[in-house]
Amino acid sequence: MYFQDLMLKLLDYWGNKGCTILEPYDVEKGAGTMSPHTFLRSLGPEPWKVVYVEPSRRPADARYGQNPNRVYQHHQLQVILKPSPDEVQEMYLDSLRAIGIDPLKHDIRFVEDNWEAPTLGAWGLGWEVWLDGMEITQFTYFQQVGSINCELESAELTYGLERIAMYLQDVDNIFDIKWNKDYTYGDIFNKAEYEHSVYSFEKADINTLKGLFNIYEEEVKKVLEDGLVLPSYDYVLKCSHTFNVLDARGAISVSERTNYIGRVRNLARLVAAKYIEQRQEMGYPLLKKEVLKDE
Amino acid sequence: MSRKYLLEIGVEELPARFVGESIDQLKSNAINLFKEERINYDDIKVYSTPRRLTLIVHGLDGKQEDLNETVKGPAKKIAFDDEGNPTKALLGFMKGQGIDIASIYVEELNGVEYVYGNVVKEGKTIEDILSINIPNIIKNINFPKSMKWGGKNLRFARPIRWLVSLLDNKVLYFELEGIKASNITKGHRFLGSSKIEITNIDEYVDVLRQNFVIVDQEERKDIIKYGSEKLAKEKGGNLQQGEELLEEVTNIVEYPTPIIGRIKEEYLSLPVDVVTTPMKEHLRFFPVLDDKKRLLPYFITVRNGNEDFLDIVIKGNEKVLGARLEDAKFFYMDDIKKPLESYVEELKKIVFQEKLGTLYDKTKRVQKLAEKIGEYLEVGEETVNNIDRAGYLSKADLVTKMVSEFTELQGKMGMEYARHSEENEIVSLAIFEQYLPRFAGDELPTTTAGSVLSIADKMDTIAGLFAIDIHPTGSQDPFGLRRQALGVINIIIDKKLNISIKELIETALYIYVEVNGLAFDYNKVKDEIMDFINGRIRNMFMDMGIRYDIVDAVLGANIDDIYDMKIRANKLNEWLKKEGLSEILSAFNRVANLSEKAVSDEVQRDLLTEDEIELYESYNNIEEKVISSIYKKEYDKALDQLMVLKEPIDNFFEKVMVMVEDEKIRNNRLGLLKKIYNTMIQICDLSKIVSK
Numbered sequence A: 001m002y003f004q005d006l007m008l009k010l011l012d013y014w015g016n017k018g019c020t021i022l023e024p025y026d027v028e029k030g031a032g033t034m035s036p037h038t039f040l041r042s043l044g045p046e047p048w049k050v051v052y053v054e055p056s057r058r059p060a061d062a063r064y065g066q067n068p069n070r071v072y073q074h075h076q077l078q079v080i081l082k083p084s085p086d087e088v089q090e091m092y093l094d095s096l097r098a099i100g101i102d103p104l105k106h107d108i109r110f111v112e113d114n115w116e117a118p119t120l121g122a123w124g125l126g127w128e129v130w131l132d133g134m135e136i137t138q139f140t141y142f143q144q145v146g147s148i149n150c151e152l153e154s155a156e157l158t159y160g161l162e163r164i165a166m167y168l169q170d171v172d173n174i175f176d177i178k179w180n181k182d183y184t185y186g187d188i189f190n191k192a193e194y195e196h197s198v199y200s201f202e203k204a205d206i207n208t209l210k211g212l213f214n215i216y217e218e219e220v221k222k223v224l225e226d227g228l229v230l231p232s233y234d235y236v237l238k239c240s241h242t243f244n245v246l247d248a249r250g251a252i253s254v255s256e257r258t259n260y261i262g263r264v265r266n267l268a269r270l271v272a273a274k275y276i277e278q279r280q281e282m283g284y285p286l287l288k289k290e291v292l293k294d295e
Numbered sequence B: 001m002s003r004k005y006l007l008e009i010g011v012e013e014l015p016a017r018f019v020g021e022s023i024d025q026l027k028s029n030a031i032n033l034f035k036e037e038r039i040n041y042d043d044i045k046v047y048s049t050p051r052r053l054t055l056i057v058h059g060l061d062g063k064q065e066d067l068n069e070t071v072k073g074p075a076k077k078i079a080f081d082d083e084g085n086p087t088k089a090l091l092g093f094m095k096g097q098g099i100d101i102a103s104i105y106v107e108e109l110n111g112v113e114y115v116y117g118n119v120v121k122e123g124k125t126i127e128d129i130l131s132i133n134i135p136n137i138i139k140n141i142n143f144p145k146s147m148k149w150g151g152k153n154l155r156f157a158r159p160i161r162w163l164v165s166l167l168d169n170k171v172l173y174f175e176l177e178g179i180k181a182s183n184i185t186k187g188h189r190f191l192g193s194s195k196i197e198i199t200n201i202d203e204y205v206d207v208l209r210q211n212f213v214i215v216d217q218e219e220r221k222d223i224i225k226y227g228s229e230k231l232a233k234e235k236g237g238n239l240q241q242g243e244e245l246l247e248e249v250t251n252i253v254e255y256p257t258p259i260i261g262r263i264k265e266e267y268l269s270l271p272v273d274v275v276t277t278p279m280k281e282h283l284r285f286f287p288v289l290d291d292k293k294r295l296l297p298y299f300i301t302v303r304n305g306n307e308d309f310l311d312i313v314i315k316g317n318e319k320v321l322g323a324r325l326e327d328a329k330f331f332y333m334d335d336i337k338k339p340l341e342s343y344v345e346e347l348k349k350i351v352f353q354e355k356l357g358t359l360y361d362k363t364k365r366v367q368k369l370a371e372k373i374g375e376y377l378e379v380g381e382e383t384v385n386n387i388d389r390a391g392y393l394s395k396a397d398l399v400t401k402m403v404s405e406f407t408e409l410q411g412k413m414g415m416e417y418a419r420h421s422e423e424n425e426i427v428s429l430a431i432f433e434q435y436l437p438r439f440a441g442d443e444l445p446t447t448t449a450g451s452v453l454s455i456a457d458k459m460d461t462i463a464g465l466f467a468i469d470i471h472p473t474g475s476q477d478p479f480g481l482r483r484q485a486l487g488v489i490n491i492i493i494d495k496k497l498n499i500s501i502k503e504l505i506e507t508a509l510y511i512y513v514e515v516n517g518l519a520f521d522y523n524k525v526k527d528e529i530m531d532f533i534n535g536r537i538r539n540m541f542m543d544m545g546i547r548y549d550i551v552d553a554v555l556g557a558n559i560d561d562i563y564d565m566k567i568r569a570n571k572l573n574e575w576l577k578k579e580g581l582s583e584i585l586s587a588f589n590r591v592a593n594l595s596e597k598a599v600s601d602e603v604q605r606d607l608l609t610e611d612e613i614e615l616y617e618s619y620n621n622i623e624e625k626v627i628s629s630i631y632k633k634e635y636d637k638a639l640d641q642l643m644v645l646k647e648p649i650d651n652f653f654e655k656v657m658v659m660v661e662d663e664k665i666r667n668n669r670l671g672l673l674k675k676i677y678n679t680m681i682q683i684c685d686l687s688k689i690v691s692k
Helices: A003-016 A088-098 A161-169 A185-203 A206-225 A229-248 A254-281 A285-294 B016-036 B088-097 B126-139 B201-210 B217-234 B243-250 B272-283 B310-335 B345-349 B359-376 B381-393 B401-405 B412-420 B425-433 B448-467 B481-494 B501-516 B522-543 B548-555 B562-575 B582-595 B610-631 B635-643 B646-655 B663-680
Strands: A048-057 A073-082 A108-117 A122-131 A134-145 A155-160 B003-011 B043-049 B052-060 B067-075 B104-109 B112-121 B160-167 B179-182 B256-262 B286-289 B295-304 B351-353
Touching (some): A003 A048, A003 A073, A003 A088, A003 A161, A073 A161, A073 A185, A088 A108, A088 A134, A088 A155, A108 A134, A134 A161, A134 B310, A155 A161, A206 A229, A206 A254, B003 B126, B003 B201, B016 B043, B016 B052, B016 B126, B016 B243, B043 B217, B088 B112, B217 B243, B217 B286, B217 B295, B256 B310, B272 B286, B272 B295, B272 B412, B295 B310, B310 B401, B351 B359, B359 B381, B381 B448, B401 B412, B412 B425, B425 B448, B448 B481, B448 B501, B448 B522, B481 B562, B522 B562, B548 B562, B562 B635, B582 B646, B582 B663, B610 B646, B610 B663
Antiparallel strands (some): A048 A073, A073 A155, A108 A122, A122 A134, A134 A155, B003 B052, B003 B160, B043 B052, B067 B112, B104 B112, B256 B295, B286 B295
16 A cells, blocks of 8 residues: 555545544644644544644654654654544544454554653553554543643544554565655655754754744744734744754753753643633634534 | 342553552452441452453342341420320421331430330342442542543543443443443454343353453463463473563453564674563563573564464564664664763763752762772772772763663663673673662672662762752652662661761762762751661661561661661560560660760769669679670670669669759769660660560
8 A cells, every 4th residue: 555545545534434634734843743733622622523644853863864764754644533432442443444454464452651742731641552563553542731631532543654654565664665656755755854864963053943942932922912822833833843953953951951841831831721711712613513513 | 149240341451550450449449348338248259351340249148237226316205295195206206217106115314214216227239239339439449540531520541431230140220420331241352242242140251251352360361371481482492581571461462372473683692681671661572581591582472362364463573573673783783882981971961860960970979989988898909999990880871872762771781881891790790780779679789899889879869869858758759769778778788788877978968069069958968868767777677577666776776887786686686585574674764764864974983872882883893794795796695784783773763862952962873874874775775665
């Protein structure tokens, strides 16, 4: 199965299960969780079901395109089911069948894994799902997001698409994955991997980035005062990514690190609180919609 | 008629580490319920898999016994009117209690006649008791970490998805936050049916077995253990022992099938721990060793399923292991490109504790403290040199890639890399041994250098954290200071080291001033650490079966040498088994009490009256002998020698008034008692002993 077909199959599967199919969010981020479609929507009492692919940047994982398993940017397929349905595990397992993984022929396990994202003030309990020993999905029941208790707990499914594709295509190197019949993963991303590695580890200008971090941080607070939740959240993401680059660059000492993480978390918390306030003022439109649907 | 009850809590995969503990709680919650509700039963069994917690009770009473209770009503003169007919008051009482006039009688209480009634409280049925209380039994299972899901007002380790509740094969209905109890369970996630009706409690275990669930955890464990051992034997090897891993694997599968896969030969040249740690930690694989404990090129893992398509499963697992070992190999090969020594500089970048500086600072302190301890113990120049070197290298492995990835390999990798860098064997081993003991009952350092380094490392951590006011409180001990203090104590006793704890603390604190320029209230912190260590010593001696008063007597003597304290405690423990000690103990108690008032222990012989001289001389006769026994650590003998003073002390208190007006005489008498006390306290504080 080509990489692009893998994405399409999963999007299609979850679309048929009632998830809204959305596009990636256009600000750099380290994980699908950070998209406002997850981070903000998982707060408050409103139901929400969504699926999207999220290219996720992890500067510290960059390897100049030389490592068969690690990359600067990988692709997550993210599903949010809010509230988590009773049969959520069965739905997940059916999604594996949909991409040709027959559980009877493999050893599929749910292994305890407690997910935490300190910069987002978010954590949840769940599992990593193993396919014959390999972790292919992170399965989490959100408990807190933006340091705020989840009112209506979501299930979050994060598929590691490259891992799954490597397994399905039986290749040992990520760059050998066939994206479609014409191109490999390497054809498309190898150069980007190299350049982003050089940038993150060697060239990123530390002073510029530290300055940018401060500017973005100010912008979050300023914009939030005007009650603009989404624009201010974009700058939280900017802060987070800038911090990640600085971290990969080795520009942040251990004690500074805690400090930076605390700053991003604080911003995330402010935005989350404002979002909840805003939705309440709006009278929880998605909640009303759900009621209408049920009738 | 006796009844049977089955409860199955169906859950999404529980964390393996919670499973065992949770069925223990389920069982004790049920036992408590039956006790509170006065319900007898023959037998309670609990089973568990990752997806279900099961309780089966046999021989249950069908209902509570009826209770006969006497209730007091109004006074007789209010209860009956002049004609002897029941008044409204009595009728109201009877109605309220649900009794008729036949069960009413009159009895006098404090001179007043009252009406009483016999009330029979009918026992509740088992149906009522269970359907009301089972939801609480479930809710009262506590987990180290629990969660909420789907907007329900319920916490559990993972979501509860079904409940089976059967009383004598009929559904005993209850609801838990919208989850309805029924007689429908699920089999193995892939192999079994997802809708199984349980019609007979006695068939529960077998029906699940037919659906590929071995519900009895002990049976699963045996299948894994013996099946894996058999596979290992076939390759001429043995399973690496590990009860913890076996337990964990038992709790992540419902239908275990052990399988064996290959490790590529190229990884076998790596140090054993480099290979087995990722196997065990990341993948829960069992390593296979030959008779000489060398690693064989096989791993054993346990599939949660049957024997179909095993080749696909094995191939997948081999591939995953390959990627993991490739990482480990990369870390290791990269780490050994440089000698261990060259990593020490990098420790400057890693914070040990914000206020206590970097790991480099810690290295410096540990090195200094270890060297001082070595010199104090007169271990000889060569060993001091080894200690010094091992101290310098002690934390270097913490910045290597291998230890960054697998923190539990700290010390172990240090040792491997030291050997690789051609450090001598004592230095290499000491780097590993600095972390011993890692947990209660763990091995202790074998070498002198390792022992000294271990004490230094732990004392440095304890001293530093106390100096910045981070103490263990209640159940909070994030830095494991209690464990570390216990480690220090155990090493000192095991190696019979004569070392002054007080000086150890002082030196450790002083080094903080020297290396970090740390400012703190020196005397206060010193006392706090001393109290803390004494508290650990007390716990440890009591765990060894020494009476608490003996521990207090030994601690009360202000001895500074833990090994010596242990000798004293043991000797005193033996000595106190003698008959007729209670009188001598009370005699010494009086001596101890009064000597508190003494200004000095000086005695002027010419001030002594006749009655005091006897005690004075008896004491003088034994003083030297006692001191010499103490010096030889023959504490029981010293106590025997002190026994001679019993009669003179008793006579003294009988005939002499100590607290007289005349200050000179009073102080002289107190001085005499103080003198005796001072000798006694060199053995232990006998006044702390509780005589029986």
